[in-house]
Amino acid sequence: MNIFDILGPVMVGPSSSHTAGAVRIGFVSRTLLGEKPVKARILLAGSFADTGKGHGTDKAIIAGLLGMDTDDINIPDVFDIAQKQNFKYEFGTIQLPQAHPNTAVINLWGKSGKELNIQASSLGGGRIMVDKIDGIDVNFTGEYPTLIVHNQDQPGHVAEVTSMLSHKSVNIANMQLNRDKKGGYAVMVLETDQPIPSEAISWLAHLEGIIKVTYYNPTEVK
């Protein structure tokens, strides 16, 4: 923790967990979708559902989905902005007894038809955790460059990905592997100390047995 975690962030109020964190959840979802979203269904759980309206959690998530940052002064007017951009959304609530109290589940559709289902929670102080993508546990914070690889559950893919990263001098800070029982595929989540070059990501996406590659870089300007 450095001194700018104490003074700052510069943010639109009222709550670092229910507003700033919610903006980040929307923003990370948009980035993970990989294209401009046109439609969203947002389900709020726990304290997000109970106090979200008063905290502007609904506006905050939409603002993030539209690519705004936590200090964007347009956040209070975001419903009008969404309408002008022809962005469709609906809100509901969901019970998730096992999840963190501040959790949202978002279904997102992009302009070329890409789809994403994400579950994320706001941990306080503006920090977030992406819990699940397309129903599979991923558990990353979005504070590091993050690579998410969906691949067929067969040996060799971990080695391919890790050797590609070391070849590019990218250091792996944290790695997890989760399996989806139904689909017979696995999801690798890698948080790295350095950003990953885009040609490396597209090379990976074309390998046999790799189903989908998603990359999130927090330092990239939107």
Add this chain to the structure above:
Amino acid sequence: MSFGAIKDIIDLCEKNEKNFYQIILEDDCKERDVTKEASQEKMTQLLDAMLLAAFSYDAELLSASKMVGGDGGRMEAFRHEQKGYCGDYIQEVMAHALQMGESNACMKRIVAAPTAGSCGVLPAVLVPLFHRQLIDQQEMVEAMYVAAGIGQVIASRAFIAGAAGGCQAEIGSASAMAAGALVYLKNGSAKQIGDAVAIALKGLLGLACDPVAGLVEVPCVKRNVVGALNALSSADMVLAGIKSAIPVDEVIDAMKDIGMKMDVSLKETGKGGLAATPTGKKLKDDLV
């Protein structure tokens, strides 16, 4: 490496004959691997954001729940009538604390210090000094380093979030940070800064986080005033030569102890204290 004790900062100041601000600045340069200029530029950006927030208050705005809004304007108008008990500077401090707290509740842009709920305390004491040209931009920036350095120790030894340790952790920490900054601005020693932190924090130990309907509005906005005035009285006591009987780091540990023992209904869940009063519950029911 960042500091785990206020005493470590005081010792470094004394050993190297440097002031509190210089030690925190140097530590930030090491911690984030940046130059002094880059660090100061970042702090100056925060100062700009803080001043912008302070001077863009809109007394017409109400929060989404309609529970807060307009009080900062009322206080400012009353100040000009010169009828109250507190002097002009104190009343300006009160107005700024209310205004920043209300701006936050009304979704305006603020600087968390250390949190959004307590964002009014530090600017409330600093901005009127700047406004009256009693301190310049460089002194504002230095005071913010001092405040941030104090907050960092509190965060690492205890907590700074209401959900973790009650309001003592938010308004209490903000008040302690402001008290230290105020002593620094009057050329107080590092040791005196530590005493001011201790006295300010002691005054707010045990404060529960019990916001009505779980919203950062009631009692949060007015508690920013309490935090600011407590910072001023703590700083003045120290400048008068008064010391804290309990050393500052032990006070921070006491806050942690109290926060750990505090019931979860008093930690930002909106279930205990003021939130659980008949009126508090009614206000919540009226929202939905």
